[in-house]
Amino acid sequence: MNLTLQILGAASAMPISDMNPSAQALRVHGRLLLIDCGEGTQQQMRRQHLSFLKVKAVFISHIHGDHIFGIFGVLSTMAMYGRTEALDLFAPKSFAPILKFYLSYFSEGMNYEINFHPLDCKQPELVYELRGVPVYAFPLRHKIDCFGYRFGDWYAYCSDTAPFPELAGWLQGVRTIYHETTYLREWADKAGKYYHSTTDDAARCARDAGAKHLLIGHYTSRVRDYGRFASECREIFPQTTAVRDGDVFEID
Numbered sequence: 001m002n003l004t005l006q007i008l009g010a011a012s013a014m015p016i017s018d019m020n021p022s023a024q025a026l027r028v029h030g031r032l033l034l035i036d037c038g039e040g041t042q043q044q045m046r047r048q049h050l051s052f053l054k055v056k057a058v059f060i061s062h063i064h065g066d067h068i069f070g071i072f073g074v075l076s077t078m079a080m081y082g083r084t085e086a087l088d089l090f091a092p093k094s095f096a097p098i099l100k101f102y103l104s105y106f107s108e109g110m111n112y113e114i115n116f117h118p119l120d121c122k123q124p125e126l127v128y129e130l131r132g133v134p135v136y137a138f139p140l141r142h143k144i145d146c147f148g149y150r151f152g153d154w155y156a157y158c159s160d161t162a163p164f165p166e167l168a169g170w171l172q173g174v175r176t177i178y179h180e181t182t183y184l185r186e187w188a189d190k191a192g193k194y195y196h197s198t199t200d201d202a203a204r205c206a207r208d209a210g211a212k213h214l215l216i217g218h219y220t221s222r223v224r225d226y227g228r229f230a231s232e233c234r235e236i237f238p239q240t241t242a243v244r245d246g247d248v249f250e251i252d
Helices: 041-047 071-080 092-105 166-170 184-192 199-209 227-233
Strands: 003-009 021-027 033-035 055-059 085-090 114-119 125-130 131-138 146-153 155-158 175-179 213-217 240-242 248-251
Touching: 021 041, 033 071, 041 071, 055 071, 055 125, 071 092, 071 184, 085 092, 085 146, 085 184, 092 114, 114 125, 155 248, 175 199, 184 199, 184 240, 199 213, 199 227, 213 227, 227 240
Parallel strands: 033 055, 055 085, 085 114, 155 175, 175 213, 213 240
Antiparallel strands: 003 021, 003 248, 021 033, 125 131, 131 146, 146 155
């Protein structure tokens, strides 16, 4: 089975002129799964020719703005395109009042249902399946409730998180891992303070999980040479790619 990953946004919270905040699209047999929806997601979908009507489910890691500010636009545009198929939306339970606010003010003319699945798991838990690809949610270690997602043995998404020993075990057998690298190793103190990861943290996780390929992103805006992130990771895990908006990866 082949899955196609398209990077819609690879930046962290601070705006960067040439990079959007976190968002990805995973294509499974012609259908789409959205992973996080940072600001500008719908524009990126248009640029990359992704159909709003082919999105089967949305997976939100946590409710920090750089991961959800684009969700209202995506949901509204789906309605304007005449969507009638129900949409599954997975997010921490803290997303419930945000969704309620949206539906209270902006749901006029919406002809599709949003099936909200609140997450509160303490270890990997099967939450969804699409055409032979099971999706597991698992908790990450951040300042607020935050979840990663494992799409079978093909791909795993680890957004904002400090390193913790269980993670590599939960990712055993995954071919390609996306792991945030907000900071270079010289800023390990900041990573610890804000519950983020360094390049070394991400590379060790991929190595210990036995992955074939590591994708990194969520870069601090203090560094504009993204190759520095990849170079540090490759000292520990050579098969590392620093992603940019618009990148496309075939995962098999």
